[in-house]
Amino acid sequence: SQTIHQWPATLVQPVGSPLSLECTVEGTSNPNLYWYRQAAGRGLQLLFYSVGIGQISSEVPQNLSASRPQDRQFILSSKKLLLSDSGFYLCAWTTDGNQPQHFGDGTRLSIL
Amino acid sequence: DAKTTQPPSMDCAEGRAANLPCNHSTISGNEYVYWYRQIHSQGPQYIIHGLKNNETNEMASLIITEDRKSSTLILPHATLRDTAVYYCIVRDNYGQNFVFGPGTRLSVLP
Numbered sequence: 001s002q003t004i005h006q007w008p009a010t011l012v013q014p015v016g017s018p019l020s021l022e023c024t025v026e027g028t029s030n031p032n033l034y035w036y037r038q039a040a041g042r043g044l045q046l047l048f049y050s051v052g053i054g055q056i057s058s059e060v061p062q063n064l065s066a067s068r069p070q071d072r073q074f075i076l077s078s079k080k081l082l083l084s085d086s087g088f089y090l091c092a093w094t095t096d097g098n099q100p101q102h103f104g105d106g107t108r109l110s111i112l
Numbered sequence: 113d114a115k116t117t118q119p120p121s122m123d124c125a126e127g128r129a130a131n132l133p134c135n136h137s138t139i140s141g142n143e144y145v146y147w148y149r150q151i152h153s154q155g156p157q158y159i160i161h162g163l164k165n166n167e168t169n170e171m172a173s174l175i176i177t178e179d180r181k182s183s184t185l186i187l188p189h190a191t192l193r194d195t196a197v198y199y200c201i202v203r204d205n206y207g208q209n210f211v212f213g214p215g216t217r218l219s220v221l222p
Contacts, residue, residue, distance in 0.1 A: 043213050044211075046209045092155075
């Protein structure tokens with residue numbers, strides 16, 4: 001069966017520090033991969049998605065970036081974090097078509 | 113913006129059926145209806161999805177009206193662990209974005 005892993009589960013970082021969040025998927029090949037952010041009490045905002053290795057689409061301008069160095073690995077990065085980057089970051093995967101997206105357990109990021 | 117409208121909150125007695133409504137009056141012919149739920153501090157959990165026929169799985173049933181402008185998620189025997197925010201989403205085969213609106217906060221009461 002397919003599984004998705006995100007780490008770390010929680011992270012506290014100072015303003016201006018770099019960020020690297022990792023997401024990996026097991027049990028499937030060539031998935032579509034997604035990064036979402038959820039602010040407290042709000043819905044999910046799509047940040048990036050990828051349909052293949054090295055292919056990244058950005059939905060919202062920001063100081064974050066994403067990379068997909070391997071088929072089942074998706075990384076969210078920042079060179080300098082802002083206070084507004086605080087939130088709950090979720091990775092998701094799906095196959096093509098009408099199949100649902102499946103989410104990881106998320107990373108709760110707090111910026112101090 | 114979300115293409116769906118849901119009540120902000122609902123209560124349900126433990127052991128009873130929970131019926132969560134969703135309006136999607138602008139749904140187009142190739143858009144599916146998906147339901148997820150999110151328990152505090154966890155990622156959204158997929159529940160069920162459908163196009164126009166009613167669907168049932170081990171978690172829930174999805175009833176879609178004939179005109180497809182609304183649907184209802186049914187949890188047949190709600191438990192305390194079903195307390196969560198439930199999201200109704202419409203999306204077509206080609207869209208990449210699952211747009212999550214505010215959802216319905218379901219409280220299952222003992």
